Amino acid sequence: MTICKRLLLTGLLLLMIFSGMAQAEQLLRVLAWPGYADPDMVANFEKNTGSRVEVTYINTDDELWNKVLRNDGSDFDVFAVNTAELQRYINKGLSAPLDVSAIPNQANQLARFRSTGAISGLMRGKHLYALPYTYAEMGLIYNRKLVKIPPESMAAMWDPQYRGRVLAYSGSVHNFSIAGLLNGSKNPFRLSDSELQSATMRLVQLRRNVLGFYSSPEEAVRLYQSNDVALVFANFGTQQLEALRAAGADVGYVVPKEGALAWLDCWAISSKSKAPQLALKWINYTLQADVSILLSKRHGLANTVTATSFSNSKDKLIWLEPAEDQDKRLALWTRILSGDTLQKF
Structure with missing residues (x-):
């Protein structure tokens, strides 16, 4: 009887441990700019994946860098960064190459963004380190x-x-x-x-x-x-x-006559991510047409999936x-x- 009780207790303990590990794996920590992860958008992702999402917002590139740099990026799973800033994250080993096969919605993107090799900063060697999400000029x-x-x-x-x-x-x-x-x-x-x-x-x-x-x-x-x-x-x-x-x-x-600086923000995955597969699902989710269009409807940002009126091809963008x-x-x-x-x- 004592042995049975011990086995039962051991089984319950193991079940609690594995259950806790499973729950931990379902936590996604997102670091993003305002408007990139609205509450209802996050709630829908949580519902679809059975996960829990924690969003931290940043307002400057300096703030983004400091948060990712702290603890070598292990505080976050996925973050939004522009192509220029991305280079120092790659150099520092803070971002990981993406498995594009796990992001089928990339096929939804406009042609100019599907050609990732033609966009400066996305590739390092043969590896893709980020996928475009939104862009705008600084007018x-x-x-x-x-x-x-x-x-x-x-x-x-x-x-x-x-x-x-x-x-x-x-x-x-x-x-x-x-x-x-x-x-x-x-x-x-x-x-x-x-x-x-x-x-x-x-x-x-x-x-x-x-x-x-x-x-x-x-x-x-x-x-x-x-x-x-x-x-x-x-x-x-x-x-x-x-x-x-x-x-x-x-x-x-x-847009000034001398031209306007223009940024292209992308999703990147931390090299120390504790949930890299869930991070890939997040990127794939944001590239759904109904999700990406929210950037334009709510926040006046151009997205990489649907053409909008927020960008003029005649403007000089740098x-x-x-x-x-x-x-x-x-x-x-x-x-x-x-x-x-x-x-x-």
Whole structure:
């Protein structure tokens, strides 16, 4: 009798252990930008897969990098990153090659995105490290009540008439690229030391016009609603435009004549993922037409599955590339935000 009880208890204990392991394997940890994993979208995935999803939102590339870098990426299973930023994740061994055979919905994507080998940054050797999900250009939003003539250049943010009426983005990398582009640099992503110095001077001068530096579309809307804002650098592109219009703002949108930086966000899987197969299912799920179209309907973002009106083929777009030294840009940007004067650079 005692032996039977022991066997029974042992069996129950093993059952509890294996049950707990199964539950742990069904947890998917997603790191994404706002709008990429809405609650109802997540709930539907959970229902279809019998899994549980934890979503962590980020608002800047720097924040994304720091979260993935911590604990060598083991805190997350799948994350959204643009093609330029993706390179340092691959270099650091933080992202894993994708098994495309487990993502059949890739066949749903528009032709330009199905040709992954033709998109710079997705491949490393023969391995595919990410799949496109959404994209947008970084244009310029203007208040129709305060700006009567649509601006033609991003240089309008430095115009003295808009002192204290400009909203700028708080991320470090893109701001230096914009300044470099305006300064005439041949490649705004690969600035020389002298070009980086000139870009720094230009960004210091921008501070006098900036009302505030935002980190999310929602924060930009709040700042816009409570202040007399003339111009907004749209780091999140048409997503911000739609968010402001939904809030009742009378705003216009332009792609500057010198061109607009444009990002292509993709799903990548952490090399330390605890649920890589579930992560593949997540990527496949987001490439369903009914799921991808939510990006456009709700958030004003172009998706990679259905053609939308958010991108104009005539616009000059400058696809993001890795910066020459992201850490150096971040260090300089931190000093700019802290208020260092021109003489200190």
